[in-house]
Amino acid sequence: MTHGLNPVPKDRLRDLLNLEAGKLGFDALAVASPDATPLASARLAEYVAKGRHGSMEWLAETLERRGDPRSLWPEVRSVIMLGMNYGPDENPLDLLQHKDRAAISVYARHRDYHDVIKGRLKELAQKFAARSGADVKVFVDTAPVMEKPLAEAAGIGWQGKHTNLVSREFGSWLFLGSIFTTAELAPDEAESDHCGSCRACLDICPTDAFPAPYQLDARRCISYLTIENKGPIPREFRAAIGNRIYGCDDCLAACPWNKFARSASEAKLVARADLREPKIGDLLALDDTAFRALFSGSPVKRIGRDRFIRNVLIAAGNSNDPSLEPGVGALLGDPSPVVRGAAIWALSKLVEADALRRMIANLPQDEDDDVALERDAALAELAGDHS
Template sequence: MRTSISDKALRQLIEREATRAGFAAVAVTRPDTIPLAPARLAQFLGEGLHGSMAWMAETLERRAAPSVLWPEVRSIVVLAMNYGPGEDPRELQARPDRAAISVYARNRDYHDVMKGRLKEIAGKIVARAGGDVKVFVDTAPVMEKPLAEAAGLGWQGKHTNLVSREFGSWLFLGTIFTTAELAPDAPEIDRCGSCRACLDACPTDAFPAPYRLDARRCISYLTIENKGPIPHEFRDKIGNRIYGCDDCLAACPWNKFARAASEAKLAARDDLREPRLAELLALDDAAFRTLFSGSPVKRIGRDRFVRNVLIAAGNSADPALAEPCRALLSDPSPLVRGTAVWALSRLLPEAALSALAQRALKAESSADVVAEWHTALAIREAKQAQA
């Protein structure tokens, strides 16, 4: 039941509690303010640009319209948390012996950080205004970015992420669905103009056109969502990015107005700023789980993570990494063994690679790993012939 609190007082309460909880911005929209989103999402899925993320198609109907997800919703409170770095994360690419982890993942899992705080704010709304609420942070079928644009927090840039005049491209988003009737804020307009810095910054050309992303070519997708081997055409382009990619975000000129986030609010992890590849290659499952406890990195599992580290090792041109890569040829995971083959093909001289292949192929039972060996040797032979 709705209590006697005025809409103005309720809005002031929400803004006050949001600030107290560490959110950088808060705004309100209605559930019917993203009418173009369903068709755009359907086109994205219809063209297969989502890759193996089948859950997007499975939740299409609920994702496309907030009122389908929850028919009782009357207002949507969109909250943004700043996670802007104090430096350009692309600078780490000049240190190939180190691993580049996406800025957002260098902190405690933002789902955990934000959800508890959103629930506190939602509880205050119910206590003062009655009614019902639901809280969502990314994992539910909610289109946060179009809703944030409709609420006026920013606009979806050409890299498809939210851009803010105050915080650049560095915002986490969460929503509170409520049955309370709140006055909506004015939507933001697109301020990208003719700029295409984010598109040009992408190492793998993952944007077939402005405002359109082919996830299958995106380094974030390849290193996080993709469960199998990383396609050969993208391996050298990944560089030392072992979890996600910040290039399109970091290239946005609006970042010049952004403020560095409070590391205390995000529970930042200094040990994940620039870890050494050699140390990450040595991680077994137990050590991986310990290192990434409370981190979003933990969700991809040790095998996929080490796969990514091996790609970075192969791109490092550091012969000192050959030995830890060689040790992974006997790893229980075919995914790890196959990627170790590729890394070694980049780090070892021709004679050493050929001798190692002869021994390894005798013991290898995985057809996929055998194929990696044959591909690596064929590529080496072709290069030798051209020399």
């Protein structure tokens, strides 16, 4: 879109951006040139070639477009990168010790950031277009834009060893968005890497998802396993997931640069009270209607009730809380195979061997292969314990 009302001199456009961005709640703004990330394309191609993207096929499908902003929009001359702080007001790692409670990633405990940021970006872009006469396009996360390398090139932060953006001012707690424009804006200086010899984010990962510093294997990442992965969670990772039912904050929360961070000031990015530490037992009882009601406006809603309950069942199995047995047992007959399979596993961790053996014996033959595998695995464990 192009607007030419009340034009602002070119040397004042940056002042306009900073002023309006601040009014809209953005905490960081910087500019990169479209050609500022020449290595990003090759790194992404290597990531996909090694299969580390797992089932996220859209990364492979949009590989060429992600490599260079100009392949997405040839007319772009400047990329305005913006950040919004979503820092928590408490250490999210503390909740991991309370096994009867469910840990939802900090970014998902409030209004979906896509909705919050995209609306603000559009408003800022419209104001900028109206005063500059330039064309603009707005992108937030779901578009094929490599936001973290661009934010590093613009100087907002640097990609840390956990592959996420780290800011000296906001730690690891920044949501990113971008405005592409045909306006010629002076780019900012890129941020340098300040991780040094620190390995805090790598060493804390429960599933060893980092094959090397600055490299992530999504297939081992709890965020991927609980959000993107549609099938059963691989058995090798279940115990390590603990009570994390949606995403994982460990590598973010461990970053020493968070000591300079502050909690989010944007009201829509402050954690909802009912999502801070919900009880696992309460979540097990959610049907589709209740799930949708509880997570209305939250990014959690996007994975759907079945995947969510699968995650809650893994947490139940890790809880060592036998009082959860009735809620878990009720899900053995759930319409969703991924829920039924996870319920078998959770029961195998909560009940005595004889009780489990009776429960499994009373189950009807399941036509779903994954559920049958869960049943066989539980029986095999029982046989091993008996021997």
